[in-house]
Each structure stands twice: as structure tokens, then as C-alpha cells.
Amino acid sequence: MxxxxxxxxxxxAAKVTLQPGETITAEGGAMIAMSGHMQVETTTHKKGExxxxxxxxxxxxxxxxxxxxxxPAGAPGxxxxxxxxxxxxxxxxxxxxxxxxxxxxxxxxAPSVNMDIQWQGFGxxxxxxxxxFLIHLTGMGPVILNSFGAIYPIQVNGEYIVDTGHxxxxxxxxxxxxxxxxxxxxxxxxxxxxLVCRFRGQGTVWCQSHNAGSFGAAIxxxxxxx
Amino acid sequence: xxxxxxxxxxxxxxxxxxxxxxxxxxxxxxxxxxxxDLDLDAKFNGGFFGGLAKAFLxxxxxxxxxxxxxxxGPRRVTLVQGTPGNTRxxxxxxxxxxxxxxxYIASTPGVTLGxxxxxxxxxxxxxxLFKLTVSGQGTVWYGAYGGLLEKDVDGEYIVDTSHxxxxxxxxxxxxxxxxxxxxxxFGGEGFVTRVEGKGKIIVQTRSLSGLADWxxxxxx
Numbered sequence: 001m002x003x004x005x006x007x008x009x010x011x012x013a014a015k016v017t018l019q020p021g022e023t024i025t026a027e028g029g030a031m032i033a034m035s036g037h038m039q040v041e042t043t044t045h046k047k048g049e050x051x052x053x054x055x056x057x058x059x060x061x062x063x064x065x066x067x068x069x070x071x072p073a074g075a076p077g078x079x080x081x082x083x084x085x086x087x088x089x090x091x092x093x094x095x096x097x098x099x100x101x102x103x104x105x106x107x108x109x110a111p112s113v114n115m116d117i118q119w120q121g122f123g124x125x126x127x128x129x130x131x132x133f134l135i136h137l138t139g140m141g142p143v144i145l146n147s148f149g150a151i152y153p154i155q156v157n158g159e160y161i162v163d164t165g166h167x168x169x170x171x172x173x174x175x176x177x178x179x180x181x182x183x184x185x186x187x188x189x190x191x192x193x194x195l196v197c198r199f200r201g202q203g204t205v206w207c208q209s210h211n212a213g214s215f216g217a218a219i220x221x222x223x224x225x226x
Numbered sequence: 227x228x229x230x231x232x233x234x235x236x237x238x239x240x241x242x243x244x245x246x247x248x249x250x251x252x253x254x255x256x257x258x259x260x261x262x263d264l265d266l267d268a269k270f271n272g273g274f275f276g277g278l279a280k281a282f283l284x285x286x287x288x289x290x291x292x293x294x295x296x297x298x299g300p301r302r303v304t305l306v307q308g309t310p311g312n313t314r315x316x317x318x319x320x321x322x323x324x325x326x327x328x329x330y331i332a333s334t335p336g337v338t339l340g341x342x343x344x345x346x347x348x349x350x351x352x353x354x355l356f357k358l359t360v361s362g363q364g365t366v367w368y369g370a371y372g373g374l375l376e377k378d379v380d381g382e383y384i385v386d387t388s389h390x391x392x393x394x395x396x397x398x399x400x401x402x403x404x405x406x407x408x409x410x411x412f413g414g415e416g417f418v419t420r421v422e423g424k425g426k427i428i429v430q431t432r433s434l435s436g437l438a439d440w441x442x443x444x445x446x
Contacts (some may be wrong), residue, residue, distance in 0.1 A: 010236045081295075086310065087237070107402075132424035149237035149310060159262035166258040181257065182266035182291075190268040190289045198262060207259050207304075209239040214255055218328075222438030224445060 001110060003142055007090035009151075014081045014144045018072050025027065026081055026108035026144075028066040031086050035077035041069040069111070083146040085212060090151055090168075092143045098172040101145060103133035105168045105208075110141030136172075145169055149210030156203055161196045165211035171203035227334070228300075229365070231313050236375045238313035239306040240332065244295035252305045252332040254287030261301035265294045272339055305332050307412070309434065310425050313369035314392075322361040322395045325368050329391050330382035342416035346400070359395065368392060372432025379427055385419045388433040 001024065002017040013032060016024050028042070039171070043064055070079050070146045083089075087143060111113070137143055147168045152194055156158055156174055161181065180187075181196040199205055227250070228243040239258065240248050257266070268289045270277035281288040295301045307313065316323055318337060330339065337360055344357040357415040360366045370391045377383060379397065390399075421427055 009233075036404055143373070151238070152232070152239075152304075154259060160259065161262045161264075162259040163255075182268060187266065187268040193257075196257075199334035205259075209237045209258065209306055210310055211255075211258065211308070212307070218308040219434055219438060219441075222435055222442075224442045 001142065002185050003091045003093060003144060005089045007146075009149075012082075012085050012087065012089040012146070014091070015078060016081070016108070016144075017072070017076065017078045018075050020072055020074055023069050023071040023111050024079065024108050025067050025111055025113075027106055028068055030083065030107050031068065031070070032080045032082040034070065034079035035072060037073050037075060038077050038079060039071045039073050041071070042066050043069065045167060046100070062101050069083040074113070077149045080205065081144060083107065085146075085148045087147045087208065087210070088151045089144060089151050091148045092145060094137060094140055094143060096137040096140075098136055099143065099169055100172060101143075101169040102167045103138060104212075105145045105147060106135050106137075107144040107146050109137065109143045111172065112141040113137055113143055114137045115209070143216045145206075147206075147208035148212045148215070149208050151206050151208055154205045154207060156199050156201065156205055160199050160205065162199065162205055162207055163196050165213045166207045166209075167197055168197065168206040168208050170205040173202045173203040174205065229367075229369075231315065235312040237310050238369060239304055240313060240315075240367050241302060242303050243300045243334070244293065245300055246295055246298050247296040249292055249335050250303065250305075251335060251337075252291050252293060252303075252333055253330055254289055254291065256305040256331055257291065257293070257306065258306050260293065260303040261297075263297050264301050264303055265292075265296050267292045267294070274384050276340075280397055289295045290312065307331050307369040309317055309371040310370075311332070311371045311430065312374045313367055314374055314384070314428065316360075316366050316368070316392075318360065318366060320361075320363065321381075322359055323366065324393050324395050324397075325358040325360060325366075326370070326391050327356070327358055329368040329370055330358055331358070331369055332367040333360065334366075336362050336364035338362045370428075370430035371434050371437070373432045375429040376429060377427050377429060378425075379401055382420055382422045383427065385421060385427070385429055386433075387417050387419055387432075388435045389429050390419055390421070390427065391430045392428040393421065393446075394427075397421050397423040397425050397427060398402055400416045401407055 004015045118134045176199045179198050233239045271290045277288045293303045340359045341356045417433050
């Protein structure tokens with residue numbers, strides 16, 4: 001399996017080249033083009049295991065209910081993945097420690113990668129206004145993630161704060177808590193920052209430069225009611 | 227203070243490294259990430275009445291955030307505007323600068339934000355009845371949806387409505403038809419802004435209202 005991210009950063013797409021028998025699993029709706037001999041199987045869960053409960057959990061996390069599994073038949077094949085918002089994509093190779101991915105940033109992964117949804121608690125989700133659902137990826141193999149805007153990594157050594165709308169993914173070695181941005185709750189809400197994620201420990205957080213919620217708030221008032 | 231604009235032109239964001247004791251002021255919701263030991267305080271945007279005026283007239287937030295480094299080493303805060311697009315920094319040395327409502331992202335403490343009556347012509351040009359002015363000493367970061375074109379004007383220049391982002395205060399704005407009656411309305415240009423005077427103007431290559439006009443007919 002070979003992954004190349006092209007058209008970065010504005011209109012990035014991930015090109016995945018598969019050998020016969022190799023499979024890539026992707027979020028429903030992510031495929032933009034592929035070889036004619038690609039076999040597609042659609043399930044609500046990871047191929048060969050999982051349940052409808054897992055699929056429902058994925059649905060509430062902002063991902064699609066369905067996963068598609070692409071396998072070229074007989075000869076090597078290729079497939080391109082894209083996303084709705086303009087922005088960058090990244091490839092991450094899982095090799096031991098797991099990765100926590102913000103709901104909505106997941107695009108695709110190898111079948112050797114396991115996925116589980118972790119819900120961050122009702123109160124936190126309600127107040128942050130973001131889907132603070134995280135997808136917990138474990139196992140071995142490549143993962144493709146997307147962002148709204150550019151992706152910049154932060155090496156956390158101690159403590160660092162990231163706005164909940166700007167998280168793409170972070171290493172499992174980091175602990176985190178959803179908390180206030182300022183010294184007081186009043187300051188956090190008046191200042192429009194609301195809830196932020198406070199990371200502790202050592203590891204990398206990948207941030208997206210832009211916040212889809214903020215862009216929605218900017219364009220929303222100009223759109224006619226549906 | 228060290229600062230750099232990264233990710234431009236499509237996804238510009240601002241990295242600001244504050245030295246001990248330094249403060250930077252950012253508009254509401256501009257913070258994307260920051261060192262955990264920076265102090266964040268929400269304050270009225272220029273006092274209670276000043277904040278109200280800027281919020282309701284200047285298209286800015288009622289509160290702004292003050293990021294202060296009370297540690298003994300440099301600390302980073304990353305700020306970004308709500309829309310994808312480019313960002314610029316302007317150094318003020320006593321002069322004034324006019325911004326389109328909503329364009330302001332951040333500034334250093336020596337900069338004063340104000341709102342001024344821009345007139346019905348400006349409102350007609352979809353630039354707002356009031357304009358945001360920045361003055362004083364220091365750095366102002368501002369941005370817009372799309373790329374930012376810089377143009378030295380000497381005499382007059384025409385800008386499509388809702389595309390003017392920033393201009394020097396001596397520039398006069400006028401509204402007019404793009405061409406004759408027929409070409410203005412059937413050619414899709416409608417009204418345009420005529421900028422007169424001598425100075426720099428900044429034009430955004432896209433506009434949110436243009437995007438909304440494109441999306442709206444497609445919503446059912």
C-alpha cells in the first residue's frame with residue numbers, strides 16, 4: 001500500500017495505490033475516484049468484526065454510519081480520497097501507541113488498524129459546542145486524516161492548550177482534560193474561547209489552523225433559512 | 227515579541243512568541259492554541275461603551291482576549307481568523323489605518339481601536355455604516371476571506387463592493403455604478419466602490435457575501 005497526499009494544502013487528496021488483495025477502509029463518501037476493477041464492500045463496522053453499536057457510535061461522532069472497504073481485484077489499483085472542506089491531509093503510521101482522532105478528521109485506514117469511539121461526556125460536549133468525540137485508533141498501519149486549513153504539529157512537553165475546534169489528532173501518550181481557557185470561567189466564555197483542551201505529558205498534537213465552527217458562524221448569517 | 231504569519235495565502239495563521247511581561251490582544255475566538263501557562267483575560271474591547279460600539283457598529287466582538295506572559299521564558303500563542311484566507315501585519319507609528327468590519331484579528335497593547343462613521347456610501351458598498359480604525363504605536367494583524375491584494379492608488383481606483391479590506395484614512399470612498407445602467411446590472415458587477423486619493427488600499431480576492439450569493443440559490 002502506497003499513500004501520496006497531492007494538491008496540498010488547499011485542495012488535498014490522498015492517492016492510495018493497492019496491490020491485489022490489499023484493502024483500504026474509508027469513511028463513507030470519502031472516495032472521489034478509483035480504478036475500474038476496485039471491489040467495494042460497505043459495512044457498518046470494521047471488516048470481519050464489530051457491531052451496529054459501533055456504527056451508531058461512529059454516527060454520533062460526526063463520521064458516516066457506513067465504512068467502505070476497497071480491494072482491487074486481480075491487478076494493482078488506485079483510489080483517491082477527498083473531503084468536503086478545503087484543507088490539508090496527513091498520513092500517520094501507527095506503530096505501537098495509539099492515536100486519538102477528532103471526530104470528523106478520520107478519512108481512511110488500513111484493515112490492521114482498529115477503531116473505537118470514545119465519547120467525551122455529555123456535559124463537556126454540550127458546553128464546548130463541538131463534537132468532542134474522539135476516535136481511538138490502535139494497531140499497526142497507515143491512517144489518513146484531514147483538516148480544515150493547514151495542519152501544524154505541537155510537541156507538548158508539560159502542558160499546552162488547544163481550542164477544541166482546532167484539534168486534528170494527538171498521541172495517546174498525552175492526557176487531556178476539557179477545561180476553561182482563561183483563569184476564570186467568566187473570562188473564558190466572555191472572550192469567546194469557551195472550552196479548550198488542556199494537554200499534559202509528552203507527545204504530539206496535530207492542530208488545524210482553522211475552525212469549521214468559526215467559519216460556519218461567519219458565513220451562516222448570510223445564508224437564507226432552509 | 228517575535229511573530230510570523232504561516233500557512234498563507236490560503237490558511238494563514240499567526241504565531242506570536244511573547245517574551246516575559248508582554249501582552250498581545252486577540253479578537254474573540256481567535257486563539258487556536260497556546261502555552262498552558264499564558265494568562266488569558268477577556269476584557270471589554272476598549273471599555274464598556276467602546277466595546278458596545280465596536281460590537282454593534284464595527285462588526286467586532288464585545289470582548290477581546292488579553293494574552294499575557296507572566297512566566298520567565300518565551301511562550302507561544304497561535305491566533306487565526308474565522309475564515310480561510312490571508313493575513314497581514316501592519317506597523318503603526320502614530321498613523322491611523324481603516325479596516326473593514328470583521329477584518330481585525332489581533333494587536334499589541336499600544337494600538338487603539340475605534341469606530342468611525344463611514345457614511346451611507348460605505349454601507350451601500352457593503353462595507354458597513356461604520357469603519358473600524360486602528361491607531362497608535364504597535365502592530366495590528368488583520369485578514370480577510372481570500373488573498374490580499376495591495377494597491378498603491380494615486381488618483382482613483384475602482385473596487386467591487388464588499389472587497390475592500392483596509393485603506394489609509396485619507397482615502398475617500400464613493401459608490402457608483404460599475405458602468406452604464408445596462409452593463410452594471412446585466413454584467414453582474416452592479417455597484418462598485420470608487421476610492422479616491424493617494425495611498426495604499428488592500429483588496430480581498432474573495433468575499434463571504436460572494437460565497438453566500440453563490441450558495442443561497444442552491445439551498446432548498
